[in-house]
Amino acid sequence: MKKYFQNKRNRRGFREFLYILPFLILVAVFSYYPLYGWVYAFFDYKPPFPLSMDQFAGLKWFKSMVDNPVKLMQILRVLRNTFAMSGLSLLFSWFPMIFAVFLNEIKCVPFKKFVQTVTTLPNFISWVLVYSIAYCLLNSTGVVNSVLMNLGIIDSPQLFLQSGDHVWFKMWLWLTWKNAGWSAIMYIAAITGIDGELTEAAKVDGATRMQIIRHITIPSILPTYFVLVMLSLANFLSNGMEQYFVFENAFNKDSIQVLDLYVYNLAMGNGGYSLSTAISILKSVVSVLLLCCTNGISKLIRGEGFI
Amino acid sequence: MKRQKDVYTSKVKYKVSTTDRIISAITYIVYTIFAFVCVYPFYYIFINTISSNDLSQRGKVLFWPKELHFNNYKQVMQIPDLFMALKVSVERTVVGTLFTVVIAAFLGFMFTRETLWKRKLWYRFVAATMYFNAGIIPWFITMRNLHLTNNFWGYILPMAVQPFYIILCKTFVESVPKELQDAAEIDGAGTLRVFFSIIIPVIKPILATVAIFAAVAQWNAFQDTLLLVTDSKLYTLQFTLYQYINQASSLKALVNSSTSGANLAASLAHAQTATSIRMTVTIVVVTPIILVYPIFQRFFTKGIMIGAVKG
Numbered sequence: 001m002k003k004y005f006q007n008k009r010n011r012r013g014f015r016e017f018l019y020i021l022p023f024l025i026l027v028a029v030f031s032y033y034p035l036y037g038w039v040y041a042f043f044d045y046k047p048p049f050p051l052s053m054d055q056f057a058g059l060k061w062f063k064s065m066v067d068n069p070v071k072l073m074q075i076l077r078v079l080r081n082t083f084a085m086s087g088l089s090l091l092f093s094w095f096p097m098i099f100a101v102f103l104n105e106i107k108c109v110p111f112k113k114f115v116q117t118v119t120t121l122p123n124f125i126s127w128v129l130v131y132s133i134a135y136c137l138l139n140s141t142g143v144v145n146s147v148l149m150n151l152g153i154i155d156s157p158q159l160f161l162q163s164g165d166h167v168w169f170k171m172w173l174w175l176t177w178k179n180a181g182w183s184a185i186m187y188i189a190a191i192t193g194i195d196g197e198l199t200e201a202a203k204v205d206g207a208t209r210m211q212i213i214r215h216i217t218i219p220s221i222l223p224t225y226f227v228l229v230m231l232s233l234a235n236f237l238s239n240g241m242e243q244y245f246v247f248e249n250a251f252n253k254d255s256i257q258v259l260d261l262y263v264y265n266l267a268m269g270n271g272g273y274s275l276s277t278a279i280s281i282l283k284s285v286v287s288v289l290l291l292c293c294t295n296g297i298s299k300l301i302r303g304e305g306f307i
Numbered sequence: 308m309k310r311q312k313d314v315y316t317s318k319v320k321y322k323v324s325t326t327d328r329i330i331s332a333i334t335y336i337v338y339t340i341f342a343f344v345c346v347y348p349f350y351y352i353f354i355n356t357i358s359s360n361d362l363s364q365r366g367k368v369l370f371w372p373k374e375l376h377f378n379n380y381k382q383v384m385q386i387p388d389l390f391m392a393l394k395v396s397v398e399r400t401v402v403g404t405l406f407t408v409v410i411a412a413f414l415g416f417m418f419t420r421e422t423l424w425k426r427k428l429w430y431r432f433v434a435a436t437m438y439f440n441a442g443i444i445p446w447f448i449t450m451r452n453l454h455l456t457n458n459f460w461g462y463i464l465p466m467a468v469q470p471f472y473i474i475l476c477k478t479f480v481e482s483v484p485k486e487l488q489d490a491a492e493i494d495g496a497g498t499l500r501v502f503f504s505i506i507i508p509v510i511k512p513i514l515a516t517v518a519i520f521a522a523v524a525q526w527n528a529f530q531d532t533l534l535l536v537t538d539s540k541l542y543t544l545q546f547t548l549y550q551y552i553n554q555a556s557s558l559k560a561l562v563n564s565s566t567s568g569a570n571l572a573a574s575l576a577h578a579q580t581a582t583s584i585r586m587t588v589t590i591v592v593v594t595p596i597i598l599v600y601p602i603f604q605r606f607f608t609k610g611i612m613i614g615a616v617k618g
Contacts, residue, residue, distance in 0.1 A: 009422055016498050017424040020417050023410055023468055024429060030465045031436040037445020102334050115338045117604060118345045124596050126527035128545045132552050132589045133348045139582065143351050146366035209327050242530055246549065267444045280442030
């Protein structure tokens with residue numbers, strides 16, 4: 001050890017380590033130390049008191065998910081919602097790609113720039129703002145109700161947000177409104193990377209626009225699409241909770257609770273810290289497995305993973 | 308010779324068939340609709356906040372403002388809660404962005420230093436945190452144990468070290484010629500001197516990108532207030548807006564207190580309603596985003612393309 005520090009270069013290296021040490025501690029505290037909190041899943045944890053050994057509960061909480069029929073029903077419903085929301089996103093994951101492909105076909109550059117600018121904007125506002133916008137547009141005196149009533153399609157104002165109908169689809173619509181333009185940027189970047197000579201050659205050979213899209217543009221950006229689909233598969237169980245939290249109300253509660261929101265509601269609403277931690281542990285394990293699987297598939301098909 | 312030149316100067320025209328024309332027309336129409344759907348909500352809320360509240364309440368303001376007035380903004384600015392929330396939001400955005408950017412630049416630079424003791428290990432230690440997450444309950448309990456609940460630093464410290472931004476900076480530093488650093492070191496500059504005098508000026512473009520992304524994330528953050536804060540002095544604008552939308556009762560009281568006092572004389576058309584407050588606050592919260600957005604947009608593709616390179 002002493003010999004190590006006699007080397008000037010090594011001394012410098014160690015000093016540099018000391019410079020970054022505070023930040024490594026931050027990472028350890030906020031990212032690694034919370035993992036220790038997983039032990040709460042094996043205890044009967046009552047929030048204000050510190051953990052003691054006589055509260056040890058073993059696998060009680062994991063078993064209760066399956067043994068208790070009420071809990072089981074709840075969890076199955078939450079899983080159904082999670083699968084439905086993620087499934088819908090996955091089903092329509094081609095939308096941003098097609099959006100980018102046809103946007104690229106627009107010859108009028110200012111219009112193209114304008115569309116790209118305004119469709120990307122919603123990505124940068126928070127879900128609270130999205131909800132507040134939704135509220136302003138859809139409340140009983142909002143624009144949607146006024147227009148529909150003026151056109152005579154409905155007689156009385158409809159409360160679109162306070163209803164349990166088509167919740168999955170509505171959530172998908174808001175998600176798409178917020179994200180589609182942003183996701184398209186990735187594809188636009190990929191399209192810009194296509195070799196111009198390829199398209200020129202096709203044009204010389206008399207290919208129509210649709211033929212160029214089908215045989216050149218789309219095949220060139222499919223790898224990007226593939227990576228993004230794999231990533232969304234890996235995140236299948238994690239829809240995040242913010243969107244569903246802000247849109248949640250008594251009417252749509254049954255069909256809007258996804259796993260992340262359920263874990264939050266369970267702990268913060270009912271003080272079920274231990275059960276909620278147990279569920280999030282299971283979720284993490286499945287997510288890691290999914291990530292490894294999709295990475296493996298990606299390695300098989302493309303020859304390289306994305307981690 | 309001339310013909311050959313034509314081929315490569317993209318002068319070659321498509322065979323414009325009728326189908327192509329129809330597709331073109333449809334494309335323009337569809338994208339106009341997309342653009343409208345994204346712009347109109349903001350526009351609609353804005354014109355309603357500057358129109359007569361009475362007309363707005365009856366759903367009469369759809370395409371242009373009617374009976375222009377700015378009372379809503381004047382009155383909303385007088386709500387003490389809101390002003391406090393604005394202050395908290397601005398503070399956390401400024402302080403949080405500063406922390407995130409400086410740390411990303413410094414660690415990004417340090418992880419390129421070959422002299423750094425166990426460099427690879429520490430780099431993996433930080434980068435690995437992108438792929439796992441303990442879940443909100445263990446995280447919340449950790450924060451409570453560290454006394455970061457109801458504490459301004461609870462907004463800043465957990466978001467300070469962001470592996471993704473560190474990787475962005477590291478990639479950028481690696482593209483800077485190594486000779487620059489070597490020359491400074493031969494002249495006797497230490498690690499920190501190299502960082503502040505050589506690296507920071509060179510990597511400014513990527514720092515701008517990181518700063519803007521970090522600032523938007525801080526401004527938009529909502530979940531941490533929800534989990535960590537019960538003290539209304541630390542509520543952010545996002546959280547206050549959420550409360551205004553959801554708690555009709557407290558808003559009613561607010562409306563009453565603001566109309567019963569000095570504004571009793573205000574005509575019915577300008578009297579505030581719950582909806583007018585909500586709309587006005589929405590505009591107040593969204594404005595900073597719309598203002599920085601044009602600057603911001605230049606960095607998108609750059610940021611994404613660098614991010615696509617594996618760290």
